Amino acid sequence: MSDSVHERWLRGIAFNPAAPSDVLVRLLDPAAGNAGPLMCEGRGLPDPVVDAALRHPSGVIRRALARNRYVDPARLAPLASDPSGIVRAWLASGPRHHPQRVRPLPDDILVTLLMAQDGGEDGRLTAKEIIGELDSSRQIPLSFFRSIAGHEHPGLRTVATWRWQSLTPAQRAALLDDPDPGVREAAQDRNWALDPERVEARLPSFGSRNGFVFGTCALSPALVEQCFADGTVLPMARNPHTPAYALARLARHPDAEVRAAVAARPDVGPVLVAELRSDPVEYVRTCARLHPFPRTWTEYRAIDQVMGHGPDCTCPTGEPFTESNADPALGPSPDWFASCAVSEEAVLRRVAASWLGLSAELAETLARDDDEEVRIRLACHHPLAPSHLLLDVFVTRPAHRPALLELPAFPRTGRAHLIDHPDPEVRALAAADPALPDPPVADPDASVRQAAATNPSLSPEALGPLLAAPPYRRGRRVQPGTARSAHARTPRPLPERHRHRADGRPTPRDDPHAAITGMAKARTGPRVPVSVDRHPAWLLSGMMIAMDTEILVDIWQRLHADPGKSWVLFEHGTCVVLTAPDGDLAEQATEILKKFGPARAGSSAGDFGVINLEDVEGWAVTGHHNDVLAYVGPDEPQDQSEIAVGLFGRSKRHRDGTELHVVHVEDKRASANLG
Known part of the structure; x- marks a missing residue:
């Protein structure tokens, strides 16, 4: 490897x-x-x-x-x-x-x-x-x-x-x-x-950053006039410290963006609001219609973070709006957001959808809102957004996909119907759905194949080639390919510390497998017992690289010393030797493996022994039945320590003992009778 x-x-x-x-x-x-x-x-x-x-x-x-x-x-x-x-x-x-x-x-x-x-x-x-x-x-x-x-x-x-x-x-x-x-x-x-006087005195030192001063600091009358003279009025229209006389002039400015900024402010008087509600530009009229909702500057900022940003906005958001014990509050009250949620203005419903503290009832209502931006904002910001909405936004709005995938509520199943979608990113999402019966490991897009490799429904035959697949290049970036993805859903056993047998009984030192040639005794000392209750289903059901059946048959034919001995081979390399073959050998071996194959917690079924092979490369792993052995090839375990090999072989035996898929029957009864 x-x-x-x-x-x-x-x-x-x-x-x-x-x-x-x-x-x-x-x-x-x-x-x-x-x-x-x-x-x-x-x-x-x-x-x-x-x-x-x-x-x-x-x-x-x-x-x-x-x-x-x-x-x-x-x-x-x-x-x-x-x-x-x-x-x-x-x-x-x-x-x-x-x-x-x-x-x-x-x-x-x-x-x-x-x-x-x-x-x-x-x-x-x-x-x-x-x-x-x-x-x-x-x-x-x-x-x-x-x-x-x-x-x-x-x-x-x-x-x-x-x-x-x-x-x-x-x-x-x-x-x-x-x-x-x-x-x-x-x-x-x-x-x-x-302090307006200190601001005026320090202004020259800011150079190109004067816009910051005009937008956030208290302004002297001289600086107000300088803004009008220089045409840098938009920052002043947003500045909470702009004096009222300047706002009246800004409300009649020829630039609609400036008028809209004034219309959105919470400190604009009713006369100016009425004037701006009849503005020739719809956006300005919309800002003015929102009154009296922005009663405070915190409410104004909540609206400003949403209004005019569009459905694909991924602007960073800061601290969630919450009530504070400090006065004034850091954010609008829950009642204010609730009022926004039932407003006729779509902008205000978008604001409500962006607040993660909105009640479940209101969130459910907004999930069915006619306005797409409301639904998008709910999906991206609210923890109770329904999973079907998250999936719908993922499909229709690529800009939000990275953030949606990290949400705990994003659906992990129910995506198989998207497997034929023309967008590779959407197909990749569907390819990882555990409910998909046949993950598309041959999709023309490498990212879809990579996603398919993570699917737990993938068969061993399909998984094998993926584990060795090289990385691929997408644009300038090298992607990890399917090998990492395949192991991200089916990891292979790693070495574990020596553990004592669950029942505390001593492990036999004798080797009962004298009928098999080419085997050396297990490394000096007893078999290595490992209690299955310390190794969960992740280890026991880990998918292994499927070995070619013909290779396995050839290996076991070379290992068996007695040419008259019958045996049965199972899909993942477990061999059952039949010392008293009778009737249907596959059925006889299946009954033995059904009983002695699965690793069960709290019993000797979790024990194993590791035997070095002399005539072929690899190991044979024994269990609690003398005639049941699993072959482990030299390239299968990542770590070739005794415990790692034993765990790998035991997990193969467990899988064969639960799936019970016979791939070869070696019937030597005729040879035995002739002998």
Whole structure:
């Protein structure tokens, strides 16, 4: 087996959702290549794997975990004080591929990163550089700044000033009068944006960023006139600090976008609203019709995040709108969103559909809304959006597919009807549906074949070639091919530690298989007993590479010493030797294997022994019946340790013992009678 195929198989196992924790922990070893780092960053992990990764000696593993967006961020707290500054920086910067809605980090992690006195023992970064990564990551919610404005530690009160305009007036006043001189200085420095004279004085230093000043800061009369003179009026039309006299002029501006921005504001008086409701441009009239809904600036921002963005909008969204104990609230009230949900205005229903706190009853109503954007926003944002809606948006709106696939409610079945869809991405989705009877492993599109390789309904005959398939190129990117995908749904056994027999009885040291030539005794000592109750169905039912029947027949014919011995071969390589053949040999062997083939928890049915073969390459794996053996080829197990080989052979015996598919009968009764 080539290293490339071996590595793809390991990566497939790393992403198999049914793989046991102890197997995943072993993939953290550097010998597993990049399977460990990819797994730590790219999938949800069981708690034992998270624990192992957190204390792993390799910084590569820890920093990959730091970017995991599937693990509860609270579990990542130890990484905030990791010895490596690189690990801290990766945690501070957030997931590599930013989702639309970034999860905020827990307060304790934020405090640890913000209060660090150094950049780690490796000396590659400073604490300030790590904080810079955190500040730009969108992982600090506005609620955090408000919560620390009165913190006992002056350093955290200083941090609260970073989002000066998000603080309440009372909090700003308290920080301006803070007993700590450093906090007072920081507060006074940040307060410049609310002082028109200081804004005017600092304007030249902003250069090309003047639009930021005109859109967010308090403006003096001179700056208002400068905006009109320069034509930079749109930022001023959105600025909460724009004086009323300027708004009256902006409401009659020739640019419809400027008039619409004024119409959407919550502080526009009834006279201007009435005038804008009769504007010649429909978009302006729509903004004006929304009054009195945007009664506050938080409600205005909720509407602004939706209005005019279109059905394919994938703009990042920040902190979910929630009520806050601080005054004013960080977001509109639930009652306001409920009112939006039943509004006649489609824009307001889209706003409601974007709020994840909407009631189940209203969400169900919006899922049937006549407006497509309402349904799209509900599918992309609300946790109770029905699965059929998620699937419909996936098919019709490609822009939202990456985000939809990561939603817990996205349907994992019921997609088979899409298998003939002209879009390869849609066919790939259908190809992985477990209900699909015949996954399209021969589809002309490589991504569809890759998806089909993950389908648990795939037969062993179809799976074999996929396990060795090379990567393929899509555009500029090299995709992993079907080998990784096949193992992501059917991982192969990995070595396990020696385990004692479940019933505690000693394991016989004698070899009862004297009738078979070419076999050496099992490696010095007893057979290796492994209790099946420690190995779940993932291991026992793992799909193996189907071996050619003719090869298996030839191997067993060479292994049997007695030319008069009858035996029966089953599909996955298990051989039943018939010491007293009688009647229909296939039926006789089937009855034996039905009883002694399956591995059962809490009994000797989970035991196995490994025998080296001399005349052929590979091993024979014995069980709790002397005449039932499974052949394991030299290229089948990834690890060729005794335990790995034994587990592999036992799982083949288990599968033959449950499927009971006879592929060859060697009837030697005539030869025996002649003898």
